[in-house]
Amino acid sequence: MNTEEGAARDLATHLHPDDAGDRSGAALLHVERLNVAVGPVRRARPLVRDVSFDVHRGQALGIVGESGSGKSLTARAVVGLLPAGLHASGSVTFDGHQLIDAERRTWRALRGSRVSLLLQDPFTMLNPLQTAGAHLAESLPRGGHHSRSRQRDEIARRLGEVGLAAEVAEQYPFQLSGGMRQRVALAVALARDPELLIADEPTTALDVTTQAEVLELLQSIRRSRGMSLILITHDLRVAFSVCDRVQVMYAGSVLEQSPTAALAADPAHPYSLGLLLADPPVTHYVAELTAIPGSVPQADTVADTCAFAARCSWAQPECAAARPPLAPVGPNRTSACLRLGEIHPELRAALSHLDQPAAPPPALTVGDPIAAITELRKTFHTSRLAGRARRTTALDGVSLQIGEGESVGLVGETGSGKTTIARALLGLITPDAGRIDLAGIDISNYRRLDRRQRRQARRIVQAVFQDPYTSLNPALSIGTTLREVLDLRGDVTDSRHETADLLGLVGLPASYAQRRPVALSGGERQRVAIARAIALRPRLLICDEPVAALDVSAQAQVLELLRDIHRRYNTSMLFITHDLSVVRQMADRIIVLYHGQVVETGDTATVLDSPNHPYTRRLINAIPSAQAPSGHAPDRSEP
Amino acid sequence: MTSDVRSDQAEGAAIDHLQRVPVVAVICGLVLLAVLVCVVAGGWLAPQDPSAQNPLLSAMAPGHGHLLGTDELGRDVLSRLLSGARSSVVGPLVVAAGCLLIGATLGMAGAYFGGVVDTAVNRLADMVYALPALLIAIVVLGVVGGGYWITVAVLLLLSLPYEIRLCRSAAMVExxxxxxxxxxxxxxSAWRIIFRHVLPNILPTVVATFLLDFVGALVGFAALSYLGLGVPPSSPSWGTTLAEGQSLITQNPWLSIAPAVLIIVTASSAxxxxxxxxxxxxxxxxxx
Incomplete structure (x- = not known):
């Protein structure tokens, strides 16, 4: 019954299309009850269920969700590029053409020329053997016999549109930075002047400042061309900064559809609220980060209940009884929350906590320095065999200190030398010059240390790495991984008991010891990695982008866990990140690195509130605003 | 994110994979099992004494209680092939096992330590690679005078570089x-990382190269036996039987066909x- 009712309501919302598109008639893209499933037809498991939305001409729709929400699959189903083994059903109409099960010929006429797809990873989506110009030449409209010089001018014009110099046409992808590659890819996607651009996480792999530039570019091109845009992202702030409307997806279902400003100010679903709250603010310290407990379920396990019920603090038995349909809750808004009428005031109240005046960060008692780095230098050489020998200076005379019990944030972009410092501290690389003191041991050259010193150094410093998907050995069970570390500690008599204790410490059940990493979610894996790091009871914990690869809801959990460890054991921390809002929550002191040099250092609050160095200011300005900017209000109309 | 697309894709492939019943694998497994049974109990399974001569029944076609006929000296071909399984298969197995132990260790060590170790391991592999394998084996065995275990040692050395290179490149990724x-x-410790952390993750490559090494050595062994090197001519083996059958192909073609088929089927199955x-x-x- 519920699905029929849902369909009826979906239909109702379609009869009242919103904003700009209203005037230009029917929607450009009309998706109705789109389903994506995997497996043989009889035993198909749903991955995306009953997704319906419209995109009007000139409108930007943000599809927001964590991994497993089905947002990428939705986009791929729309352009007919689902991975093998997956099939879509329902209706996708683009300017009157039915696209589900369309013939190849229909697709060829549409893809690239009228609908275009921009992918996430700028490092793999360009052909390494083709110049940027060749990529563009291939995708420019074929009609007419362009002369060579005309084509060259056209390519230069296209590159200029995405903010690149004409010379870039001659360059190969490996000669371009990530941001430049993403711009080339954007120019290629726009080459045939599509009416709809679908961008799948276009800025996720980029640095903060580059991300801001690419988003700005997307926005200005969309406006000047009146192009429609579907932006898929896991980051609400990114969606808010570009889109008119936002659709929140979770475990294959749409939970809320809303104009951007309304969603940011007044979320109409507990999950939307959770996403807003889980995003740590950059403007002030929050005493306790709000996490959504648990992790995203598989779409097929929540087919007959509210997908979010198991993690929702407002859930009632009726939420688990049937799948709630999307119901209109305001002008141009729908929500799939059954209890919204009762709990809406509570949601508003919870959101207002986010902007509460800042709680002062806990007072800091810093002991003697546990690690001191003096004038550290490191240059990397690429071999002469691979063409021209190249030198990259990673560290150019860096000095810093970390006090006992202090949490230091190390901030900078890709290539600024953050990770090189971490690896030097861990003895994974040997610096060219300079000195590293670790609680009295000179570890600048790990190989020269004797066995006892090396073991001592390993006890003092431990690390949590960025990517929990590769930092755990996939062949070993969690228990084996942890027991191996405990055995090294030497003072453990009952390693099984101790393993259970460790897992408990990071908030995982003891039964996880039998599992392999592949059976764990990203957040859970990162907890295991943390357990492994603290098993040796280190005095300094290096966290190298520990939440960069995690979903928003898992991020807050892991950050809160790290804070707890920091407080409980008075562990010093070196927190490496590019995310200033994370550093605001985690660090007592900030060190800003730029091209292998320390350009600014000071108290977290001082540096973030009144930055001195222009680079620090640029970093802070690059953060997408959490509030919907007034300029992109939903009733904005474009030609 | 693309990660969910990728995992769904992997899942689709996995489902696809499970639906395909590995009939071929089952058959190959049964063939190899039968060969192994012959290796262990070939002499016992043989219907007649493999070295009992009968000049009256020399080079007979199948019949007269001899399922595959007899050879020049009137010995039962089937019995000789069954009891010859041991000398034909054990040598190649030892070669493959030795390759696995030495080659995988060297390959992983080269990948893990890099630098001088890696260079040394690589140059060793290059050096052996440059040698024309079977020719060297023939020369060495000709000079030294053959002998079963010397043949094993030579083949082992000559198949090492393949194992080293494959394991090294797989370990480099890890x-x-x-x-x-x-x-x-x-x-x-370094060796613990190599054997406990790296090895389990390159196991697919290690297992596959083990069987490929076995096949290479099986064929190499047969070839050397055919040339009269390796296995002493008097003792039964598939390669020597094949060689003997050549001159009698008109009288008893099975003398050549049967060992050839055995070698091909065993090698293909592996x-x-x-x-x-x-x-x-x-x-x-x-x-x-």
Whole structure:
């Protein structure tokens, strides 16, 4: 019954299309009850269920969700590029053409020329053997016999549109930075002047400042061309900064559809609220980060209940009884929350906590320095065999200190030398010059240390790495991984008991010891990695982008866990990140690195509130605003 | 994110994979099992004494209680092939096992330590690679005078570089992953990282190359026996039987056909099984 009712309501919302598109008639893209499933037809498991939305001409729709929400699959189903083994059903109409099960010929006429797809990873989506110009030449409209010089001018014009110099046409992808590659890819996607651009996480792999530039570019091109845009992202702030409307997806279902400003100010679903709250603010310290407990379920396990019920603090038995349909809750808004009428005031109240005046960060008692780095230098050489020998200076005379019990944030972009410092501290690389003191041991050259010193150094410093998907050995069970570390500690008599204790410490059940990493979610894996790091009871914990690869809801959990460890054991921390809002929550002191040099250092609050160095200011300005900017209000109309 | 698309894709492939019943793998497994039974109990299974001569029944076609006929000296071909399984298969097995132990260790050590160790391992592999394998074997065995275990040693040395290179390149991928860094950070010793952390992750490659090495050595052994090197001519083996049959191909063609078929079937089964095992193990990592 519920699905029929849902369909009826979906239909109702379609009869009242919103904003700009209203005037230009029917929607450009009309998706109705789109389903994506995997497996043989009889035993198909749903991955995306009953997704319906419209995109009007000139409108930007943000599809927001964590991994497993089905947002990428939705986009791929729309352009007919689902991975093998997956099939879509329902209706996708683009300017009157039915696209589900369309013939190849229909697709060829549409893809690239009228609908275009921009992918996430700028490092793999360009052909390494083709110049940027060749990529563009291939995708420019074929009609007419362009002369060579005309084509060259056209390519230069296209590159200029995405903010690149004409010379870039001659360059190969490996000669371009990530941001430049993403711009080339954007120019290629726009080459045939599509009416709809679908961008799948276009800025996720980029640095903060580059991300801001690419988003700005997307926005200005969309406006000047009146192009429609579907932006898929896991980051609400990114969606808010570009889109008119936002659709929140979770475990294959749409939970809320809303104009951007309304969603940011007044979320109409507990999950939307959770996403807003889980995003740590950059403007002030929050005493306790709000996490959504648990992790995203598989779409097929929540087919007959509210997908979010198991993690929702407002859930009632009726939420688990049937799948709630999307119901209109305001002008141009729908929500799939059954209890919204009762709990809406509570949601508003919870959101207002986010902007509460800042709680002062806990007072800091810093002991003697546990690690001191003096004038550290490191240059990397690429071999002469691979063409021209190249030198990259990673560290150019860096000095810093970390006090006992202090949490230091190390901030900078890709290539600024953050990770090189971490690896030097861990003895994974040997610096060219300079000195590293670790609680009295000179570890600048790990190989020269004797066995006892090396073991001592390993006890003092431990690390949590960025990517929990590769930092755990996939062949070993969690228990084996942890027991191996405990055995090294030497003072453990009952390693099984101790393993259970460790897992408990990071908030995982003891039964996880039998599992392999592949059976764990990203957040859970990162907890295991943390357990492994603290098993040796280190005095300094290096966290190298520990939440960069995690979903928003898992991020807050892991950050809160790290804070707890920091407080409980008075562990010093070196927190490496590019995310200033994370550093605001985690660090007592900030060190800003730029091209292998320390350009600014000071108290977290001082540096973030009144930055001195222009680079620090640029970093802070690059953060997408959490509030919907007034300029992109939903009733904005474009030609 | 693309990660969910990728995992769904992997899942689709895995489902696809499970639906395909590995009939070929089952058959290959049964063939190899039968060969192994002959290796262990070939002499006992043989219907007649493999070295009992009967000049009256020399080079007979099948019949007269001899299922595959007799050879020049009137010995039962079937019995000779069954009892010859041991000398034909044990040698190649030892070669493959030796390659596995030495080659995988050297390959992983080269990948893990890099630098001088890697260069040394690589140059060793290059050097052996440059040698024309079978020709060298013939020369060495001709000079030294053959002998079963010397043949094993020569073949082992000559098939090492393949194992080293494959294991090294598989290990190179693994040692760059953060879990190896994590293990180093914790303070686990180098060899423990190599055998406990790297080895399980390159197992698909190791298993597949083990079977390929076995096949190479099986054929190499047969070839050398055919040339009268390796296995002493008097003792039964598939290669020597094949060589003897050549001159009697008109009288008893089975004397040549049967050992040839045995070699081909055993080698193909091992290759296909290695292929399937590789795929199976490679998939195992992506399943819960």
């Amino acid at each position: 040692v760059r992953l953060p879990y190896v860094d994590a293990a180093r950070t914790i303070g686990i 290759t296909l099984l290695g292929d399937w095992g590789h795929e199976l193990l490679a998939h195992a990592g992506t399943q819960r």
